[in-house]
Amino acid sequence: METLKIGIVGAGFVANFHCKAITQVRNMEVAGVTALQGAEALSAFVKENGLGTGTVYPDVGAMAPHVDAIAIYVPNFARIETMEQIVEAVKQGAQLKGVICEKPLGRNVMEARRLVELADEANLRTAYFENQIFMKPIQAQLAQLAPQQATMGPLVLTRSAEEHAGPHEPWFWDPTRQGGGVLCDMGCHSIAVGWYALTPLGKPPMFLEPVSISADCALLKWGLPKWRQKLLDERGVDYTKTPAEDFTTGMVTYRNPETGQLVKAQFTDSWMFEKQGLRLFMDGMGPGYAFEVNTLASSLQIFIGDEAAEATADAETALEKSTASRGLLAVQHNEADLYGYTDENEDAARAFLAGRDAMLSWRYGLEITKLVMAGYMAAERKQTIDLTDPAIQTELETFVPLIQQGKGAEMLYGTPEPVH
Numbered sequence: 282m283e284t285l286k287i288g289i290v291g292a293g294f295v296a297n298f299h300c301k302a303i304t305q306v307r308n309m310e311v312a313g314v315t316a317l318q319g320a321e322a323l324s325a326f327v328k329e330n331g332l333g334t335g336t337v338y339p340d341v342g343a344m345a346p347h348v349d350a351i352a353i354y355v356p357n358f359a360r361i362e363t364m365e366q367i368v369e370a371v372k373q374g375a376q377l378k379g380v381i382c383e384k385p386l387g388r389n390v391m392e393a394r395r396l397v398e399l400a401d402e403a404n405l406r407t408a409y410f411e412n413q414i415f416m417k418p419i420q421a422q423l424a425q426l427a428p429q430q431a432t433m434g435p436l437v438l439t440r441s442a443e444e445h446a447g448p449h450e451p452w453f454w455d456p457t458r459q460g461g462g463v464l465c466d467m468g469c470h471s472i473a474v475g476w477y478a479l480t481p482l483g484k485p486p487m488f489l490e491p492v493s494i495s496a497d498c499a500l501l502k503w504g505l506p507k508w509r510q511k512l513l514d515e516r517g518v519d520y521t522k523t524p525a526e527d528f529t530t531g532m533v534t535y536r537n538p539e540t541g542q543l544v545k546a547q548f549t550d551s552w553m554f555e556k557q558g559l560r561l562f563m564d565g566m567g568p569g570y571a572f573e574v575n576t577l578a579s580s581l582q583i584f585i586g587d588e589a590a591e592a593t594a595d596a597e598t599a600l601e602k603s604t605a606s607r608g609l610l611a612v613q614h615n616e617a618d619l620y621g622y623t624d625e626n627e628d629a630a631r632a633f634l635a636g637r638d639a640m641l642s643w644r645y646g647l648e649i650t651k652l653v654m655a656g657y658m659a660a661e662r663k664q665t666i667d668l669t670d671p672a673i674q675t676e677l678e679t680f681v682p683l684i685q686q687g688k689g690a691e692m693l694y695g696t697p698e699p700v701h
Contacts, residue, residue, distance in 0.1 A: 282308055282585070283306060283308065283309050283422060283634055284308050284309060284630070285308060285309050285310070285349050285378070285551075285629075285630040285633055285634055286310055286312035286313075286333065286347075286348045286351055286642055287309060287310070287311055287312065287313075287348055287349065287350050287351065287352050287381070288311075288312060288313035288314070288315070288338070288341075288344040288345065288347070288348035288350070288351045289311060289313070289314050289315075289316075289323070289351075289354055290315055290341060290352065290353050290354060290355055290659065291316050291345075291351045291353070291356075292316035292318065292319030292320045292322065292323040292354075293319065293356075293357040293449075293450065294449050294450065294671075295354050295383050296314075296316070296319075296323060296352075296354040296481070297323060297326065298616075298617060298622060299352065299354065299383075299617075300323065300326055300327060300330075300332060301506075301616035301617040301622075302618065302622035302623040302626050302657075303332050303623075304330050304332060304624055305613070305617070305618060305623045306404075306623060306626045306627050306630065307343060307627075307634050308436065308627065308631065308634065309626055309627070309629075309630040310332055310333030310334075311327045311332045311333040311334075311335050312333050312334055312335070312336065312347060313334075313335070313336050313337075313338050313344040313347055313348050314327070314335055314336070314337050314338070314344075314347045315337070315338045315339065315340055315341060315343070316355075316477070320337045321337060322336070322645070329664050332539055336570070337533050337593060338406055339362065339435075339634055340366070341366040341367055341370060342366060342370050342373065344593060345367065345370035345373075345375035345377060345646070346370070346374065346375045346376075347369070348377070348632065349376075349377065349378045349379075350377060350378050350379045350380060350381065350629070350633050351367055351377060351380050351381070352382075352383075353367075353378075353380065353381060353382045353383065354383050354585045355386065356395070356450075356452050356458065356459075357387075357388050357452075357458070357460050357465075357697070358388070358452070358458045358459075358460075360382065360386075360392065360396060361387075361392060361395055361396060363398055364380070364382075364399045364400070365399065367380060367399075367403065367404060367405075367526050368399050368402055368403045370511035371403040371404075371405070371547075372403075373477050375569075377403075377405060377663045378405075378406060378633040378636070379406035379407060379408060379629070379632070379633035379638075379639075380400060380405045380406075380408075380641065381407075381408045381410055381629055381639075381646075382396065382407070382408070382410065382567040382646065383410045384407060384409065384410060384411050384412075384469050384470065384473075384646070384649070385460065385465060385469045385646070385649065385650055385653065386409055386643055386646030386650050387460075387646075387650050387690075388459070388460030388465065388685060389650065389654055389680065389682075389685065390550070390648075390650055390651050390654055390677055390678050390679070390680065391596045391678065391679060391681075392529075393643075393647045393650040393651075394644060394647060394678070396643060396646075396647075397643045397647055398634050399646060400643055405608040406632065406633055406636065406637060406638050406639070407638055407639065407642045407643040407644075408625075408628070408633070408638070408639030408641065408642070408643075409630035409634065409639070409641040409643050409645055409646030409649075410513065410629075410641075411469070411470065411473045411474075411641055411645075411646070411649070412429040412440075412470075412475040412620050412621035412622050412625050413443075413470050413471075413473065413561065413620065413621055414473060414474055414477045414486075414621065414625075414640075414641065415619040415622075415623075415624035415625040415628065416474075416561075416574070416619065416620060416624075416668070417618070417619070417621070417624070418574040418619075419474065419477075419478065419563065419574065419621075419656055421433055422565075422572035422574070423449065423478075423482065423647065423675040425435075425566065425572075426567070426570055426572060427482055428483050429567060429569065429570040429583050430481065430567065431482070433480070433567060433568040433569050433570065434567065434568050435479065435480075435537075435544070435567060436478060436544065436565040436566065436567040437479075437542075437544045437545070437566060437567060437568070438542070438544065438546075438547070438566045439474075439475040439478045439479050439545075439546045439547070439563065439564070439565040439566075440475070440546075440547045440548075440549075440562075440563065440564050440565075441470075441471035441472075441474050441478075441546065441547070441549075441562070441563045442471060442548070442549040442550060442551075442560070442562040442563070443467040443470050443471055443550050443551075443559070443560070443561050443562075444467075444550065444551040444554035444559070444560050444562075445551075445552065445554050445558060445559040445560070446547075446552065446553065446554055446558075447503070447527070447552045447553075448466065448552070448554065451516040451517050451518055452520040453466060454516050454525065455518050455523065455525075455527040456511060456523060456524070456525035456685055456687060457685065457686070457687045458525060459525070460501075460685050461525055461526070461657065461658055461682055461684045461685050462498070462525030462526035462527060462529075462552070462655075462659075462684060463525075463526055463527055463528065463529055463550045463552045464496070464498055464552060464653060464656055464657060465653055465657075466550075466552075467550040467552075468529055468531075468548060468653055469649050469650070469653050470550075470647075471548035471549070471550055472533060472546070472548050472634060472649060472652050472653065472656070473624065473649050474563060475533065475546030475547070475548055475563075476491075476533070476535065476546055476652075477487060477540060478516040478546075478563065478565050479535060479544050480567070486641060486645055487645060487648060488538070489535035489536065489537060489538075489544065490535060490536045490537075490538055490669075491533060491534075491535055491648075491655075491668045492534040492535060492536050492654060492667075493533070493534045493665050493666060493667055493668055493669075494531060494532070494533045494534070494652060494655045494656055494659050494665070494666050494668060495531055495532050495659050495664075495665040495666070496529060496530070496600060496656035496657070496659040496660045497525035497529065497530055497531065497533030497534065498529045498657070498693070499526055499527070499528045499529070499693065500520070500524050500526055500693040501527055501528050501551035501553055502527055502552075503520060503524075503527045503552065503553065504520060504524060504527070504693065504694065509521060509569075512554065519561070519625070520556075521679030521690075522685075522690070523687040523690075524687070524689050524690055524693050525684055525689065525693075526660075526689070526693060527552040527553045528550070528551045528552070529548075529549070529550050529551075529656070529660070530546070530547070530548065530549040530550075531548055531656050531659065531660075532545055532546070532547050532548075533545070533546045533548070533652065534608050535691065540617065555613050556577065557577060557604055557610055558577075558611070559576070560576055560577045561574065561575075561576040562574065562575050562576075563622070567673065575680070576613065576619060576620075577611050578611075578626070579611040579612055579613055581611075581612040581613075581614060582609055582610065582611055582612065583610050583612055584608065584609050584610070585605065585606065585607045585608065585610065588605070588606035589609060590606050595618075607670055625639075625641075628640050651677055652668075654677050654680050654682065655668060655673075655677060656679060657680075657682035657684065657685075658676075658677070658682070659671075660692075661683060661692060663681065668678055
Protein backbone atom coordinates (compact mmCIF):
# COMPACT_ATOMS: atom_id res chain seq x y z
CA MET A 282 0.00 0.00 0.00
CA GLU A 283 1.28 3.44 -0.93
CA THR A 284 1.66 5.67 2.10
CA LEU A 285 1.81 9.43 2.49
CA LYS A 286 4.86 10.64 4.39
CA ILE A 287 3.91 13.72 6.37
CA GLY A 288 6.01 16.27 8.18
CA ILE A 289 4.44 17.86 11.24
CA VAL A 290 5.01 21.48 12.20
CA GLY A 291 4.23 21.92 15.89
CA ALA A 292 4.34 19.48 18.78
CA GLY A 293 1.59 20.63 21.12
CA PHE A 294 -1.69 19.04 22.14
CA VAL A 295 -3.28 18.77 18.70
CA ALA A 296 -0.12 17.36 17.06
CA ASN A 297 0.04 14.66 19.70
CA PHE A 298 -3.67 13.92 19.31
CA HIS A 299 -3.25 13.51 15.55
CA CYS A 300 -0.35 11.14 16.07
CA LYS A 301 -2.59 9.00 18.30
CA ALA A 302 -5.06 8.96 15.43
CA ILE A 303 -2.37 7.99 12.91
CA THR A 304 -1.69 4.79 14.89
CA GLN A 305 -4.98 3.66 13.29
CA VAL A 306 -4.28 4.95 9.76
CA ARG A 307 -2.67 2.53 7.31
CA ASN A 308 -1.80 4.92 4.47
CA MET A 309 0.06 7.63 6.43
CA GLU A 310 3.38 7.78 8.26
CA VAL A 311 5.15 10.56 10.14
CA ALA A 312 8.49 11.17 8.47
CA GLY A 313 9.42 14.45 10.13
CA VAL A 314 8.74 16.80 13.01
CA THR A 315 9.81 20.40 13.57
CA ALA A 316 8.71 22.57 16.48
CA LEU A 317 10.00 25.23 18.84
CA GLN A 318 9.24 22.93 21.77
CA GLY A 319 8.35 19.27 22.18
CA ALA A 320 9.70 17.90 18.91
CA GLU A 321 11.90 15.26 20.57
CA ALA A 322 9.04 13.94 22.73
CA LEU A 323 6.67 13.76 19.74
CA SER A 324 9.36 12.04 17.68
CA ALA A 325 9.83 9.49 20.44
CA PHE A 326 6.09 8.72 20.40
CA VAL A 327 6.17 8.32 16.62
CA LYS A 328 9.09 5.86 16.79
CA GLU A 329 7.73 3.91 19.76
CA ASN A 330 4.45 3.35 17.96
CA GLY A 331 5.94 2.50 14.56
CA LEU A 332 4.40 5.51 12.84
CA GLY A 333 7.50 6.37 10.79
CA THR A 334 11.00 7.73 11.22
CA GLY A 335 9.78 10.86 13.00
CA THR A 336 13.05 12.62 12.20
CA VAL A 337 13.44 15.93 14.03
CA TYR A 338 14.37 18.82 11.75
CA PRO A 339 15.47 22.34 12.72
CA ASP A 340 12.92 24.06 10.47
CA VAL A 341 10.36 23.66 7.71
CA GLY A 342 12.91 24.21 4.95
CA ALA A 343 15.07 21.36 6.18
CA MET A 344 12.11 18.98 6.56
CA ALA A 345 10.19 19.68 3.34
CA PRO A 346 12.49 17.78 0.90
CA HIS A 347 12.02 14.58 2.94
CA VAL A 348 8.21 14.45 3.15
CA ASP A 349 5.21 14.23 0.82
CA ALA A 350 2.97 16.65 2.71
CA ILE A 351 3.17 19.02 5.64
CA ALA A 352 0.67 19.31 8.50
CA ILE A 353 0.42 22.74 10.13
CA TYR A 354 -0.33 22.23 13.82
CA VAL A 355 1.22 25.43 15.16
CA PRO A 356 -0.82 28.03 17.10
CA ASN A 357 -3.23 30.22 15.12
CA PHE A 358 -0.97 33.27 15.20
CA ALA A 359 1.88 31.38 13.49
CA ARG A 360 -0.02 29.86 10.55
CA ILE A 361 0.84 32.39 7.84
CA GLU A 362 4.54 32.49 8.71
CA THR A 363 4.64 28.69 8.61
CA MET A 364 2.88 28.57 5.25
CA GLU A 365 5.25 31.15 3.82
CA GLN A 366 8.13 28.87 4.81
CA ILE A 367 6.41 25.94 3.07
CA VAL A 368 5.94 27.97 -0.12
CA GLU A 369 9.61 28.97 -0.05
CA ALA A 370 10.59 25.32 0.35
CA VAL A 371 8.54 24.43 -2.74
CA LYS A 372 10.28 27.21 -4.67
CA GLN A 373 13.59 25.70 -3.57
CA GLY A 374 12.58 22.34 -5.03
CA ALA A 375 10.62 20.44 -2.38
CA GLN A 376 8.21 18.05 -4.13
CA LEU A 377 5.19 18.35 -1.85
CA LYS A 378 1.84 16.81 -2.74
CA GLY A 379 -0.24 18.82 -0.28
CA VAL A 380 -0.60 20.70 2.97
CA ILE A 381 -2.90 20.18 5.96
CA CYS A 382 -4.10 22.90 8.33
CA GLU A 383 -5.87 22.30 11.62
CA LYS A 384 -8.93 24.43 12.29
CA PRO A 385 -9.43 27.39 12.21
CA LEU A 386 -7.82 28.28 8.90
CA GLY A 387 -7.29 31.87 10.04
CA ARG A 388 -8.09 34.21 12.89
CA ASN A 389 -10.03 36.34 10.42
CA VAL A 390 -10.94 36.33 6.74
CA MET A 391 -7.81 38.23 5.71
CA GLU A 392 -5.58 35.54 7.23
CA ALA A 393 -7.64 32.65 5.88
CA ARG A 394 -7.67 34.10 2.38
CA ARG A 395 -3.93 34.67 2.51
CA LEU A 396 -3.40 30.99 3.33
CA VAL A 397 -5.55 29.96 0.37
CA GLU A 398 -3.54 32.28 -1.88
CA LEU A 399 -0.24 30.84 -0.65
CA ALA A 400 -1.40 27.28 -1.33
CA ASP A 401 -2.46 28.31 -4.83
CA GLU A 402 0.88 30.03 -5.37
CA ALA A 403 2.71 26.79 -4.60
CA ASN A 404 0.15 24.66 -6.51
CA LEU A 405 -0.48 22.51 -3.43
CA ARG A 406 -3.50 20.37 -2.73
CA THR A 407 -5.09 21.23 0.61
CA ALA A 408 -6.88 19.61 3.54
CA TYR A 409 -8.76 21.66 6.14
CA PHE A 410 -9.01 19.56 9.27
CA GLU A 411 -12.48 19.81 10.79
CA ASN A 412 -12.65 16.54 12.69
CA GLN A 413 -16.29 16.60 13.77
CA ILE A 414 -17.55 16.17 10.21
CA PHE A 415 -15.58 12.91 10.08
CA MET A 416 -16.99 11.54 13.34
CA LYS A 417 -18.25 7.99 12.81
CA PRO A 418 -21.55 8.74 14.62
CA ILE A 419 -22.19 11.62 12.19
CA GLN A 420 -21.32 9.51 9.17
CA ALA A 421 -23.33 6.55 10.52
CA GLN A 422 -26.50 8.60 11.04
CA LEU A 423 -26.24 9.89 7.48
CA ALA A 424 -26.02 6.30 6.19
CA GLN A 425 -28.77 4.99 8.46
CA LEU A 426 -31.16 7.82 7.63
CA ALA A 427 -30.44 7.90 3.88
CA PRO A 428 -33.77 6.18 3.03
CA GLN A 429 -35.65 8.70 5.16
CA GLN A 430 -33.85 11.61 3.48
CA ALA A 431 -34.70 10.15 0.09
CA THR A 432 -38.41 9.75 0.85
CA MET A 433 -39.14 12.52 3.39
CA GLY A 434 -36.56 15.14 2.45
CA PRO A 435 -33.33 16.37 4.13
CA LEU A 436 -32.90 17.55 7.69
CA VAL A 437 -34.36 20.98 8.41
CA LEU A 438 -32.81 21.75 11.81
CA THR A 439 -29.51 20.85 13.47
CA ARG A 440 -28.15 21.76 16.89
CA SER A 441 -24.46 21.41 17.64
CA ALA A 442 -22.44 22.02 20.79
CA GLU A 443 -18.87 21.58 21.95
CA GLU A 444 -18.29 22.29 25.62
CA HIS A 445 -15.53 21.85 28.19
CA ALA A 446 -13.98 23.75 31.08
CA GLY A 447 -11.32 25.61 29.10
CA PRO A 448 -8.27 25.17 26.81
CA HIS A 449 -4.91 23.58 27.62
CA GLU A 450 -2.47 26.31 26.62
CA PRO A 451 -2.17 30.00 27.63
CA TRP A 452 -2.27 31.29 24.04
CA PHE A 453 -5.75 29.81 23.56
CA TRP A 454 -7.06 32.10 26.30
CA ASP A 455 -5.47 35.22 24.77
CA PRO A 456 -7.91 36.61 22.17
CA THR A 457 -5.20 38.63 20.42
CA ARG A 458 -3.19 35.47 19.73
CA GLN A 459 -5.95 32.88 19.36
CA GLY A 460 -8.36 35.08 17.41
CA GLY A 461 -11.10 35.44 20.00
CA GLY A 462 -12.60 33.18 22.63
CA VAL A 463 -14.77 30.09 22.40
CA LEU A 464 -16.53 31.20 19.19
CA CYS A 465 -13.23 31.20 17.29
CA ASP A 466 -11.86 28.16 19.11
CA MET A 467 -14.89 25.85 19.08
CA GLY A 468 -17.67 27.68 17.26
CA CYS A 469 -15.89 26.84 14.01
CA HIS A 470 -16.50 23.14 14.83
CA SER A 471 -20.17 23.52 15.64
CA ILE A 472 -20.95 25.78 12.69
CA ALA A 473 -19.21 23.35 10.32
CA VAL A 474 -20.85 20.16 11.54
CA GLY A 475 -24.29 21.81 11.60
CA TRP A 476 -23.90 22.98 8.00
CA TYR A 477 -22.65 19.55 6.96
CA ALA A 478 -25.45 17.58 8.64
CA LEU A 479 -28.08 19.77 6.95
CA THR A 480 -26.57 19.25 3.50
CA PRO A 481 -28.64 16.89 1.33
CA LEU A 482 -27.01 13.55 0.57
CA GLY A 483 -24.74 13.58 -2.46
CA LYS A 484 -24.20 17.34 -2.40
CA PRO A 485 -20.82 19.03 -1.74
CA PRO A 486 -20.12 20.57 1.70
CA MET A 487 -20.77 24.13 0.50
CA PHE A 488 -23.98 23.30 -1.39
CA LEU A 489 -26.31 25.08 1.04
CA GLU A 490 -26.01 28.86 0.79
CA PRO A 491 -25.60 30.85 4.04
CA VAL A 492 -28.40 33.42 4.29
CA SER A 493 -28.06 34.96 7.75
CA ILE A 494 -26.47 34.55 11.16
CA SER A 495 -27.30 35.73 14.67
CA ALA A 496 -25.03 35.23 17.67
CA ASP A 497 -24.41 36.18 21.27
CA CYS A 498 -21.06 36.13 23.07
CA ALA A 499 -20.74 36.29 26.86
CA LEU A 500 -18.10 36.04 29.59
CA LEU A 501 -19.86 34.19 32.39
CA LYS A 502 -17.47 32.11 34.51
CA TRP A 503 -13.98 33.32 33.63
CA GLY A 504 -14.93 36.97 34.11
CA LEU A 505 -15.70 36.46 37.81
CA PRO A 506 -12.97 37.81 40.14
CA LYS A 507 -11.91 34.40 41.51
CA TRP A 508 -11.63 32.82 38.09
CA ARG A 509 -9.97 35.86 36.48
CA GLN A 510 -7.26 35.60 39.14
CA LYS A 511 -6.88 31.86 38.57
CA LEU A 512 -6.45 32.51 34.85
CA LEU A 513 -3.86 35.21 35.53
CA ASP A 514 -1.93 33.05 38.01
CA GLU A 515 -1.96 29.83 35.97
CA ARG A 516 -2.05 31.06 32.35
CA GLY A 517 -0.61 34.56 32.54
CA VAL A 518 -3.66 36.04 30.77
CA ASP A 519 -5.35 39.10 32.29
CA TYR A 520 -9.09 39.14 31.62
CA THR A 521 -9.45 42.50 33.31
CA LYS A 522 -7.64 43.96 30.29
CA THR A 523 -8.10 41.61 27.32
CA PRO A 524 -11.05 39.31 27.98
CA ALA A 525 -12.54 36.75 25.61
CA GLU A 526 -15.96 35.11 25.59
CA ASP A 527 -16.35 31.76 27.39
CA PHE A 528 -19.87 31.15 26.03
CA THR A 529 -21.49 31.66 22.66
CA THR A 530 -24.70 30.64 20.98
CA GLY A 531 -26.24 31.50 17.64
CA MET A 532 -28.20 30.45 14.59
CA VAL A 533 -27.25 30.18 10.92
CA THR A 534 -29.93 30.06 8.22
CA TYR A 535 -29.14 28.35 4.91
CA ARG A 536 -30.99 28.16 1.59
CA ASN A 537 -31.15 25.17 -0.70
CA PRO A 538 -30.30 26.70 -4.11
CA GLU A 539 -32.29 24.05 -5.97
CA THR A 540 -35.53 24.16 -3.97
CA GLY A 541 -35.34 27.50 -2.17
CA GLN A 542 -36.06 25.79 1.17
CA LEU A 543 -34.64 27.50 4.27
CA VAL A 544 -33.05 25.35 6.99
CA LYS A 545 -31.40 26.28 10.27
CA ALA A 546 -28.33 25.27 12.29
CA GLN A 547 -28.07 26.32 15.94
CA PHE A 548 -24.67 26.31 17.67
CA THR A 549 -23.63 26.59 21.32
CA ASP A 550 -20.06 26.47 22.64
CA SER A 551 -18.64 26.88 26.11
CA TRP A 552 -15.42 27.03 28.13
CA MET A 553 -17.43 26.76 31.34
CA PHE A 554 -18.93 23.28 31.06
CA GLU A 555 -18.90 21.83 34.58
CA LYS A 556 -19.41 18.13 33.92
CA GLN A 557 -17.07 15.16 33.42
CA GLY A 558 -15.07 16.68 30.57
CA LEU A 559 -15.36 17.44 26.87
CA ARG A 560 -18.86 16.93 25.46
CA LEU A 561 -19.78 17.00 21.81
CA PHE A 562 -23.52 17.09 21.28
CA MET A 563 -25.31 17.14 17.95
CA ASP A 564 -28.87 16.44 16.97
CA GLY A 565 -30.94 16.94 13.88
CA MET A 566 -34.61 16.94 12.93
CA GLY A 567 -36.08 15.96 9.59
CA PRO A 568 -39.70 15.36 8.57
CA GLY A 569 -40.57 12.26 10.61
CA TYR A 570 -37.02 11.34 11.70
CA ALA A 571 -34.15 12.57 13.86
CA PHE A 572 -30.67 11.76 15.20
CA GLU A 573 -28.68 12.55 18.35
CA VAL A 574 -24.99 12.27 19.25
CA ASN A 575 -23.69 12.75 22.80
CA THR A 576 -20.05 11.79 23.43
CA LEU A 577 -20.56 11.67 27.20
CA ALA A 578 -23.01 8.78 26.72
CA SER A 579 -20.17 6.26 26.79
CA SER A 580 -20.52 2.50 26.79
CA LEU A 581 -17.91 2.48 29.59
CA GLN A 582 -18.29 4.14 32.97
CA ILE A 583 -16.06 3.77 36.02
CA PHE A 584 -16.45 4.76 39.66
CA ILE A 585 -13.58 6.02 41.83
CA GLY A 586 -14.11 6.69 45.52
CA ASP A 587 -12.45 9.43 47.55
CA GLU A 588 -9.59 7.33 48.91
CA ALA A 589 -8.86 5.64 45.60
CA ALA A 590 -8.92 9.00 43.81
CA GLU A 591 -5.61 9.92 45.41
CA ALA A 592 -3.94 7.30 43.21
CA THR A 593 -5.29 8.70 39.94
CA ALA A 594 -2.34 9.86 37.87
CA ASP A 595 -4.04 11.62 34.97
CA ALA A 596 -7.78 12.11 34.64
CA GLU A 597 -7.39 12.97 30.95
CA THR A 598 -6.46 9.38 30.13
CA ALA A 599 -10.19 8.72 30.54
CA LEU A 600 -11.59 11.79 28.79
CA GLU A 601 -10.21 14.92 27.13
CA LYS A 602 -10.53 18.08 29.29
CA SER A 603 -11.61 15.93 32.24
CA THR A 604 -12.60 18.00 35.28
CA ALA A 605 -12.80 15.20 37.87
CA SER A 606 -10.80 12.22 39.08
CA ARG A 607 -13.42 10.64 41.34
CA GLY A 608 -17.08 9.68 41.33
CA LEU A 609 -18.93 8.17 38.36
CA LEU A 610 -16.84 8.98 35.27
CA ALA A 611 -17.41 8.47 31.56
CA VAL A 612 -14.50 6.82 29.73
CA GLN A 613 -13.95 6.99 25.98
CA HIS A 614 -11.42 4.31 25.12
CA ASN A 615 -10.60 5.71 21.66
CA GLU A 616 -11.20 9.46 21.56
CA ALA A 617 -9.04 10.09 18.49
CA ASP A 618 -11.30 7.82 16.47
CA LEU A 619 -14.57 8.89 18.11
CA TYR A 620 -13.93 12.58 17.41
CA GLY A 621 -13.06 12.01 13.74
CA TYR A 622 -9.27 12.52 13.77
CA THR A 623 -8.56 9.06 12.38
CA ASP A 624 -10.87 9.43 9.41
CA GLU A 625 -9.80 12.95 8.45
CA ASN A 626 -6.16 11.83 8.32
CA GLU A 627 -7.10 8.84 6.19
CA ASP A 628 -9.11 11.08 3.87
CA ALA A 629 -6.19 13.51 3.46
CA ALA A 630 -3.78 10.69 2.70
CA ARG A 631 -6.06 9.17 0.05
CA ALA A 632 -6.68 12.56 -1.53
CA PHE A 633 -3.06 13.71 -1.69
CA LEU A 634 -1.86 10.36 -3.02
CA ALA A 635 -4.50 10.70 -5.75
CA GLY A 636 -3.40 14.26 -6.53
CA ARG A 637 -6.55 16.04 -5.35
CA ASP A 638 -7.81 18.17 -2.47
CA ALA A 639 -9.22 16.46 0.59
CA MET A 640 -12.97 16.36 1.16
CA LEU A 641 -12.64 19.68 2.98
CA SER A 642 -10.29 22.06 1.18
CA TRP A 643 -8.87 25.34 2.44
CA ARG A 644 -11.54 27.16 0.44
CA TYR A 645 -14.07 25.45 2.67
CA GLY A 646 -12.04 26.50 5.70
CA LEU A 647 -12.16 30.08 4.40
CA GLU A 648 -15.97 29.95 4.32
CA ILE A 649 -16.08 28.65 7.89
CA THR A 650 -13.81 31.51 8.99
CA LYS A 651 -16.16 33.95 7.26
CA LEU A 652 -19.16 32.52 9.14
CA VAL A 653 -17.29 32.78 12.47
CA MET A 654 -16.42 36.41 11.74
CA ALA A 655 -20.05 37.08 10.82
CA GLY A 656 -20.99 35.59 14.18
CA TYR A 657 -18.73 38.06 15.98
CA MET A 658 -20.17 40.89 13.87
CA ALA A 659 -23.70 39.84 14.85
CA ALA A 660 -22.76 39.73 18.53
CA GLU A 661 -21.09 43.15 18.42
CA ARG A 662 -23.97 44.81 16.59
CA LYS A 663 -26.69 42.88 18.41
CA GLN A 664 -28.43 42.18 15.14
CA THR A 665 -28.90 39.42 12.60
CA ILE A 666 -26.33 39.69 9.80
CA ASP A 667 -27.62 39.36 6.23
CA LEU A 668 -25.05 37.17 4.49
CA THR A 669 -26.64 37.78 1.08
CA ASP A 670 -25.83 41.50 1.27
CA PRO A 671 -22.80 42.29 -0.96
CA ALA A 672 -21.85 45.15 1.36
CA ILE A 673 -21.67 42.75 4.33
CA GLN A 674 -19.55 40.33 2.32
CA THR A 675 -17.15 43.14 1.46
CA GLU A 676 -17.00 44.26 5.09
CA LEU A 677 -16.26 40.72 6.31
CA GLU A 678 -13.12 40.64 4.16
CA THR A 679 -11.37 43.07 6.53
CA PHE A 680 -13.43 42.67 9.70
CA VAL A 681 -11.47 42.05 12.91
CA PRO A 682 -13.69 41.53 15.99
CA LEU A 683 -13.21 43.83 18.98
CA ILE A 684 -12.47 40.80 21.15
CA GLN A 685 -9.69 39.72 18.75
CA GLN A 686 -8.27 43.24 18.89
CA GLY A 687 -8.09 42.99 22.69
CA LYS A 688 -10.89 45.55 23.03
CA GLY A 689 -13.69 43.29 24.21
CA ALA A 690 -14.02 44.48 27.82
CA GLU A 691 -16.96 46.82 27.30
CA MET A 692 -18.77 44.31 25.10
CA LEU A 693 -18.32 41.44 27.57
CA TYR A 694 -18.54 43.26 30.91
CA GLY A 695 -21.01 45.93 29.87
CA THR A 696 -18.57 48.56 31.19
CA PRO A 697 -15.02 49.57 30.22
CA GLU A 698 -13.78 47.78 33.36
CA PRO A 699 -14.97 44.51 34.93
CA VAL A 700 -17.11 44.50 38.05
CA HIS A 701 -14.93 43.63 41.05
